[in-house]
Structures are given as structure tokens and as C-alpha cells.
């Protein structure tokens with residue numbers, strides 16, 4: 001049977017596991033509709049909050065790390081972009097329209113609020129009335145918002161994660177994914193805190209705090225706004241190994257947890273690695289910004305090819321397949337020692353065997 005990419009995660013049915021990650025690719029209804037038409041399995045909208053007037057962006061707000069030789073290739077991408085600065089009421093209208101027009105396409109609303117129960121519960125109640133399929137709680141934006149005690153300021157504190165997810169779960173009637181920050185020592189701790197309060201899934205990773213570079217002519221850090229800068233969030237292919245590790249750690253710590261994995265996915269082969277480490281869905285943000293929304297066709301073909309190569313019929317057959325092979329350093333040393341001993345033993349056996357043959361041949365020759 002030809003493999004399928006269809007999958008059901010936290011009760012939501014996806015045509016394929018690819019979602020556009022929260023950010024510029026899902027910044028308004030027009031581009032979200034375009035993504036649905038092109039075949040994305042779902043879209044996580046740009047993060048919204050109740051009062052967009054508090055959100056003021058800067059220009060420039062992006063910085064790129066390029067390959068030293070192929071200077072048109074972007075290896076890493078830094079942004080100091082905030083959450084959406086479009087009015088909340090506009091977003092509610094657009095969510096309503098989209099769900100009327102695209103009943104069978106998955107729309108996840110990404111939300112963030114200040115550290116107040118009433119604010120979180122208001123946004124959840126009002127947004128779920130629009131008919132969106134699920135929530136992603138942005139507990140992880142690393143720049144700008146933490147100055148208002150939002151985003152990563154919540155996600156790096158396990159007790160706040162637990163509390164905020166608890167407030168949301170009291171009123172949410174649809175699945176809730178908590179989006180975690182990689183800017184912590186042990187990603188298992190805040191993820192477990194979110195799950196303890198009933199989060200239905202974990203999205204990871206958001207961007208990694210970074211400084212993209214220093215302009216050596218002016219000696220100013222970049223991206224430079226009126227001569228000054230702040231550390232931003234790093235994404236794109238350079239972060240993929242870190243993202244894979246975060247997904248792996250959480251998948252191993254909480255077997256079966258619904259993870260939406262992201263960070264540097266640009267091909268179906270990248271996505272397959274996230275699935276092999278336990279991801280149920282995958283998200284693409286920077287990859288779509290760099291390659292265009294049309295890359296979804298190639299992403300799906302490549303993931304299907306991985307399934308077919310292994311004779312897997314469904315994503316579930318691939319999911320978590322690489323996890324049992326993580327162990328401790330001590331165990332690696334033991335395995336290496338045992339393998340070496342077995343090899344030496346095998347060599348010794350082969351030598352003995354060769355010797356026996358030789359002496360038998362010699363004696364046969366002698367009796368002739």
C-alpha cells in the first residue's frame with residue numbers, strides 16, 4: 001500500500017503533518033488561505049494578544065547568517081520581531097471567515113497574554129468562539145515580550161507554565177499545545193509542568209537567543225536600530241540540531257506526548273528526523289520564508305519517500321524509531337569495549353581455525 005501522511009494528533013485530523021509555524025508566514029487571512037490552497041496540513045497563525053496597540057515593531061528586525069562561500073545561502077536567521085501588531089478584532093473576524101471557508105483545514109491560534117488569569121481566559125474564550133481548531137500558547141518568544149513579563153519570561157519558569165496552562169485549560173474546549181523555549185538548561189522541566197496542568201501537546205522549539213554579528217565598520221551589534229541592538233531569536237537550518245535534541249529529550253521523558261517539532265526544517269528529510277525522534281507534527285517558519293509557501297509539495301514528496309524506503313505505511317510507523325538508541329556515555333563505552341572484545345575473539349577464532357586447516361593440510365601432504 002502506498003504510504004499516507006494523514007495523521008490525527010490531539011484529536012485534530014491533519015491531511016499531512018506540516019504546519020506553517022507562527023510568524024510571518026501566517027500573518028493574515030490572505031496568506032493563511034493561500035497556504036491551505038497549496039496543501040499545508042495546517043497553519044499556526046502569528047501570535048496575537050488582546051491589545052495590539054502595545055506591540056510596536058522596529059526596522060530592521062531581521063539579520064541573516066550566510067554561508068561563507070555560497071553567499072546566497074542563508075544558514076541562520078535572527079529576528080527581533082514581536083507578536084502581531086494587527087488589531088485583535090481584525091484577527092477574530094479573519095479566523096471566523098477562514099473557518100467558514102476552510103472547514104476541513106486546520107487552523108491553530110497562537111496566543112499570548114500578560115501574567116493575569118482574566119486576560120488569558122478572555123482571549124481563550126473569545127478566540128475559540130471563532131471556530132479555530134486548537135490553541136498554541138506562546139510561552140517562549142525570547143525578545144521584547146519578556147520585558148513585559150510575557151513569552152519566554154513565562155516559559156522559563158516551570159511554576160508559571162503550570163499556572164498559565166491551568167488557567168487556559170479551565171476555559172478551553174479545544175486542544176491546547178504549549179510552545180516551549182529552548183533557552184533553558186533542561187527542556188523537560190517546563191514541558192512537564194505544562195503537561196501537569198493538562199496541556200494536550202508540546203510545541204518546540206521557539207527561537208534561540210542570539211547576536212547575529214557585529215558590523216566591523218561601525219562596531220555596532222546587528223540588526224542595528226538607530227545604532228543600538230538587542231539579542232534576538234535565532235532560527236533556520238543552523239538551529240536544527242538543537243531543536244532535534246529538545247524534541248528527543250521531551251519525547252523520551254514523556255513517552256507518547258504529542259510533540260509539534262520545529263527548528264530549521266527545510267526538506268522532508270529534515271522533517272523525517274523530527275518524526276523519528278518523536279514528533280507527531282512538524283512546523284516550518286524560516287524555511288517557508290526563505291523558500292516560499294510552494295515548498296510544501298517537495299516537503300510532502302520527500303517525507304513520503306522516507307516512509308516508502310522503509311516500507312512504512314503511516315507516519316506512526318516512523319515516529320520515535322530513533323529514540324531507543326539514545327543511551328549514556330558509560331553505556332557507549334561498555335558497548336565499544338564489548339564490540340572490540342567480540343571482534344578480537346572472532347579474529348582469534350578465525351586464526352585458530354586457519355591454523356587447524358593448515359595443520360590438517362600439512363599432515364595430509366605428509367602422508368601422500
Ligand SMILES: Cc1cc2nc3c(=O)[nH]c(=O)nc-3n(C[C@H](O)[C@H](O)[C@H](O)COP(=O)(O)O)c2cc1C
Nearest residue numbers: 021022023047079205206235236263264284285286
Ligand atoms: C520572523 C519570525 C517571527 C516569528 N514570530 C513568532 C511568533 O509570533 N510566535 C511564535 O510562537 N513564534 C514565532 N517565531 C518562531 C517560529 O515559529 C519557530 O518557532 C522558530 O523560528 C523555529 O523554527 P524555524 O527554524 O522553522 O523558523 C518567529 C520566527 C521568525 C523567524
